[in-house]
Amino acid sequence: MEEKYRKVLTKIQEADAIVIGASNGLSISEGIHIFADDSSFQENFGDFRKKYGFRSIIQGCIYPYPSQEEKWAFFSRMFEYFLYNKETSPVMKNLYELVKDKNYFVVTSNIDAHFTLAGFPKERLFEIEGNCRNLQCSHGCHNRIYPGDEILSKMAQNQENGKVPPNLIPKCPECGDPMQVHVEVDRNFLRDQSWQTSYQAYQDFIDKAHGKKLVLLELGVGARNQMIKAPFMKLTSLEEYATYITFNKGGELYIPDVIAAKSIGIDGDIAEVLQQLVQMK
Structure with missing residues (x-):
């Protein structure tokens, strides 16, 4: 070898x-x-696993959450898991x-x-x-990506009962609709x-x-x-x-x-x- x-x-x-x-x-x-229902996933996302039934980070990325508050609770948690205070x-x-x-x-x-x-x-x-640290308009109303570290970190640290406060949900500066994380989880992904x-x-x-x-x-x-x-x-x-x-x-x-x-x-x-x-x- x-x-x-x-x-x-x-x-x-x-x-x-x-x-x-x-x-x-x-x-x-x-x-x-991101594809495994392992101990790390269960430790960091166990509450989501119990509530929604998905068994991996990737499943959480494509899950149809009932509200923006719940959706951002997951994506900000994912951001924190990947990056927050990480060496x-x-x-x-x-x-x-x-x-x-x-x-x-x-x-x-x-x-x-x-x-x-x-x-x-x-x-x-x-x-x-x-x-996971960039944001885009969820409807792709304009062709621009935004840094999301600050708001994602704030949402990750201000979750209660699997939701983030509505006032923290990032809105598109152009059309006012909710933003989404710039990862390819649907057809709205901006190139x-x-x-x-x-x-x-x-x-x-x-x-x-x-x-x-x-x-x-x-x-x-x-x-x-x-x-x-x-x-x-x-x-x-x-x-x-x-x-x-x-x-x-x-x-x-x-x-x-x-x-x-x-x-x-x-x-x-x-x-x-x-x-x-x-x-x-």
């Missing part, structure tokens, strides 16, 4: 460009599992340490905003499905100018890496997440000097034969893998 780690480290150190693709498996390595996790610190001196770009479907928390600059980050700019930056980075030593570093991306996996595999196939490196666990590791010769797969705990690589660095 050490030889495989050494090979991964060499590829990263020799790369002209690195594209990091991250999904739920990376969050799981930090201790956050950067050892997992994210190690990932940043691994690539901070390299030419890199991050594409992620995670909504926990942990990349910016860890110091990854926004101009090198494309959050495909938004993140605003900042989203488009991030998407274009991602495409430009890939274009500039053409013909160079490109590493596609995939972290915890499940087989169903084709938004990240499919482009990574296609690029590996098309780019002569590309290397596809994937970290995953629990049977999620998959490398098709067509790119096997240009790929490295490590089946294991992502937290442990990143820790090992940083120590070897």
Whole structure:
């Protein structure tokens, strides 16, 4: 295994460009599992679980709450769970340490905003499905995203009986309707100018890496997440000097034969893998 780690480290150190693709498996390595009815979910969202019957954070995101007061109680609690007074996790610190001196770009479907928390600059980050700390008009009446840290934190700290006070519910400054968290939970998700700019930056980075030593570093991306996996595999196939490196666990590791010769797969705990690589660095 050490030889495989050494090979991964060499590829990263020799790369002209690195594209990091991250999904739920990376969050799981930090201790956050948005699809699981685990002890962490029950400890932090047990009252919602009992009242509404949903069994995971992701189910809570799409639940049809009977009122805005109850809806914001959940989303502000989720914000607090992901971010409030949070230190950067050892997992994210190690990932940043691994690539901070390299030419890199991050594409992620995670909504926990942990990349910016860890110091990854926004101009090198494309959050495909938004993140939990931004707000938008629930009807998309205008194409703008707003920072929500202050109001989300206030709502999280002022909940009673599973509701937030009506006066704290954020309203759209244009139409006066309620806002919603800027995560892709319905068809109202705004692909605003900042989203488009991030998407274009991602495409430009890939274009500039053409013909160079490109590493596609995939972290915890499940087989169903084709938004990240499919482009990574296609690029590996098309780019002569590309290397596809994937970290995953629990049977999620998959490398098709067509790119096997240009790929490295490590089946294991992502937290442990990143820790090992940083120590070897």
